[in-house]
Amino acid sequence: MIMKLSQLKLTTPYRELDPIFFDEVEPTPLKDPFLISVSKDAAKLLGVDEDITKDENLVGILNGTYSLEGSDTFAMCYAGHQFGHFVYRLGDGRAINLGKVNGQNLQLKGSGLTLYSRMGDGRAVLRSSIREYLMSEAMHGLGIETSRALALIGSDSDVTRQEREKGAIVLRLSPTWVRFGTFEYFNFRGEHARVQKLADYVIDESFEHLKDVEGMYVKMYEEIVRNTAITIARWQSVGFNHGVMNTDNMSIDGRTIDYGPFAFLDDYESGYICNHTDVDGRYSFKNQPGIAHWNLHKLAVALSSIVNHDRALEILDKTFGTSYEEEYLSIMYKKMGLYERDEKDIELFKWMLGSLESATIDYTKFFRTLSAYDGDKKNILDMAVFQTPLSEWLDAYDERLKKETLSNEKRHTQMLKTNPKYILKNHILQEAIEKAQQGEYSMIDELLIVAHSPFEEHLELEHLAKATPLKSKNIKLSCSS
Template sequence: MTNQNETGWNFDNSYTRLPESFFTSQNLNPVRSPNLIIINGPLAKSLGLNVERLQSEDGIAVLAGNRIPEGGSPLAQAYAGHQFGHFTMLGDGRALLLGEQITPHGERYDIQLKGSGRTRYSRGGDGRATLGPMLREYIISEAMNALGIPTTRSLAVVETGENIARETYLPGAILTRVAASHIRVGTFQYVAKWGSDGDLRILADYTIKRHYPDIEVNENQYLSLLKEVIKRQAELVSKWQLVGFIHGVMNTDNMTISGETIDYGPCAFMDTYDPETVFSSIDVQGRYAFGNQPYMAGWNLARFAETLLPLLHENQDEAVKIAQDAISGYMDLYQKNWLAGMRKKLGIFNEEEQDATLVEDLLKIMQQYYADYTNTFRALTIEKMEDTPLNGTPEFTQWHEKWQARRGRQEESRESSLELMRNSNPAVIPRNHRVEEALEAAVNEGDLSVMGKLLNVLSRPYEYSTDQEEFCSLPAPSNLPYRTFCGT
């Protein structure tokens, strides 16, 4: 216990004080031979943890799910969800919430082990995870954080020393995930379906106190909760669209109430601009294609609103009207956030009525000439369009003239405009081929240097340094579309 105290664990597990039907207390599922693969030092320090102690035998035992840290209370959360439109009972089938860490600044974060073994909610699965997908989540989640996009974080990845059966046998691993909370739209769906109105009120009150304490004094705090979640999701998805991120599994169980990005299974970043881009092998209908993401977020929010109806008004018809009025404002909020972000990407400070048309015209030209999404905005930023397929085309030449004229109709200088663009257009993203290169080296060769170099570059996406240039290159041409998999 003394060694564990030295690690800095400081748990206060408020979720365990909710009704027992919300979760299942869970024993650990120890692994054979844990080996620390990577530790997130800066994140650990911000959580108040001793990085050196985390790398000790005791620390690794906690990260591997072999030992409960002092104050921990492992549990698997219950939730439901619409998966590709079909409602089902779910829950933490391969994850354990160890507890809630209180940081030196008084912030509260869930510490969760992903890939920690079977739970009551495993639904026939083995509850384990493999090394490649866990390293993938580490890379992408940390890249998202560096891009300024709300996200769960990755504290560590531990190899378990066991082989996991998938299409073949693969090395097992556990990821330690850090989140503001793991409360999801699916959590509310579960309680609304199988709990009482009293249970629903308890969950809503808990969520408000944890994430939106300022609205507790509002006359209808549950309507305020709905509006706050709508606001955060509109902001979040607009940021996804602005950097070309495709989540891949926007099921309601993968939408957090806190507004953080969660679950980096079949996600990827778009290369060639195309709103119909899909990477996930299981999204055969394109439900969660890049261009559909804003609309699917609205659909998910409508499902959240449905769960709150008993709390919004005692009269069902009036509750429905209140919810509909709130949801109807989502798309306007999204469009406002997205257009504001696009103005920044184009170095525009003020607002004009035709700005949306200017942006949409550029996107159409990019799609027409199969231009890379990230590199097009990077080229505009460094004024080097000769490296893009748009250079010299009549459509882009005409658009460029309109854009220059538009930038001229603002008080800010050209230098200020370019600085705004540099701060808004990442020079580097987790290119899919670069991520695969890093994973292959780590999993197949035990070489973490490729991943380390990638993580270093991704930690500074807006720097525009010379050492980033090689990470801006596109993958070699291929007749096979890039595909991602969920890893379960």
Template structure:
């Protein structure tokens, strides 16, 4: 049973409203995260009582709540959004639990408040995958399937993802209370945020300024991690941005297969606003929106300084990630370090190679040999030999085997590719959760070899190119 305690919804009046979840019909467990369960102090094995609570049936010690917020969606401001298809249950061990897909709320805007199996499974797998890759993200305790009919482009079946986070606060929460002219609620929300999530910022003379700098830094680091790991979020609206810098609200996300910096994974993004290579700029743009929401509490000079800090922090984090992947020294002039990485990515793009398999080959590479593992991917490029010379000058290699082992720990072997998620979804929709759980277990150990499941590390099949993802994904 979930032993729930009160949190932000009870502490900040006006943030949330009570809702009545709409349980799914004939719910079943599709996926369960044992390590997340242990973190929450729950049984390693899912129980019938937990199934009822995660399905919204209760009993609950607190009334489930839906929060209100706003946000900039595809660049335009939507003044009132909110939790339109889910509810907050309360806190367990300092983590907030959220049922995504539990039915309509006052913020559903005419929608049914449901998630479907494909979207719920994708969020469960993605949040767990990024966590075990070492990226900041919300987590998932479980995913439930059901016989509840739900209409999207066609009839599907309802599902619920049990999302877990230290905080569900979005940039859009602060935008809503600023632009709806509720300064007292905004001030209370800021105070709670500082005391609960950023207590170190309270020790200085200007805690709000210190907090904003921290949000800028965390956002920059998370987006830099996405760029280094080939992850495209797909819908970076300001209401999908976490103040903790966590990857938040998974929808039409995708890991790159073929190296394509211009990747647009969201079929609904007709102008490529949220393309992979646009994510750093969009992160900065969203931080500007947060700065405007906090403008009554921040000095203009502080906002400008913090936003200027964003690029520096993003570049530093990106280089730290990529240089670890490549096994080169993290020193020297920043531009030359960036050039080495950028020129590699450009060769990968020109040669149309698989982003992850190409970088994984570094764990088998002997850089002193001309016909090495990386050359087998990129050796036909006109810039290869000049790049290899610069690369060799930067290497930290002393002994080959330890260096290769370090590359294996920095370059994942198993990635949540779109076609792997699709195969797990189709099996789950047909009543077989085994492929989902096998994939989940592999994603918990992404840097290991998985000889029992060689298809996890193979090139995507040709049919994978026909998979389309949209906001309903």
């Protein structure tokens, strides 16, 4: 029998926790909803066999008017450090959980008011929904742990932000929606029994191999540290700036979640700040590893009733830096096409980043072009505003390549598997958004194709890898969604 999306049977294990962990709430449907796009790749995670676009109940599932069997909807409660300041009660302000199937928790974002909406309206606008939908899938395509996005609907419902916009809903998937801030909430309240109960839930959901293992809470924290470090290293390697690394936006299993004012670097700029609300640059591109460490320290505080705090800090200081550096350097060596290690490689690598910044050159295009470099500097230097710093580095790079044993052809083949051609930069996302706001949605599906296979050549979609216009380079975005 072919399994349809609307035939899925959900469970709600999170609701087996105490009622204080969540609030029962029903989605509030949008007016005149319509399907914009689906990710058939994400649908595979649910065990759905049929093309989900053929499911007559798809829009109803996203709009909250069709209930899947076993679904018992709720919003999750949590706290968090926002821009370094603790807020004791946050929660799913515009996200409503449907339940779990095949190891994936289904969640509607933009589905209406919840107990935790505070001054918000519980809605998400088309603009931000397109960004989250596409970026969730793009990060997966880049090999970075992330929540996924199954489908996106638009509507005729008006939502007020700086101006009136149309409301939309994304159906998101994740193996867990527990956050650092979920532990912070119960630790702040002094409810240590519930901290332990939540830890037991997290082990069941995300670290099952640790269940009933001696010292399982300590080992859980160590894995959270390692997973987070690896994810941040992968962000840095592709030039991704999250923009809002609050502890309530940090997944307990280390994956990327909650795509707000994110950005990929255009020209390489280590101090780039993508969120214009971030006036002090707390969440700048270069600060992300340090902020992840800071957030993990706050998690250690939240777990201190079940994990010795001094022991947690030892783990943090030992594991985070090592895991981050190993992952980051491993990727960067591959991006540079260096497979034989040399003691001076770190110096060459740092020199490269400094040269990229001095040269004013597109980060993604530099590495993609480097993947075909054969000693002729022209193609690379033509992309740079200031050529001398990069030319001098390329001289040193030429000398270093003489120590490699791989042929140029094999080296280039390997580099092309590490250096993506298609990155969903803000200027290309904005183009898709502006078309969608005029009722033209085809570009969203085009971007979905390259998001799923960013290392491949898509000749018919070559325009999606075009250079960023000068006026759109490294712009800042709003948190408004």
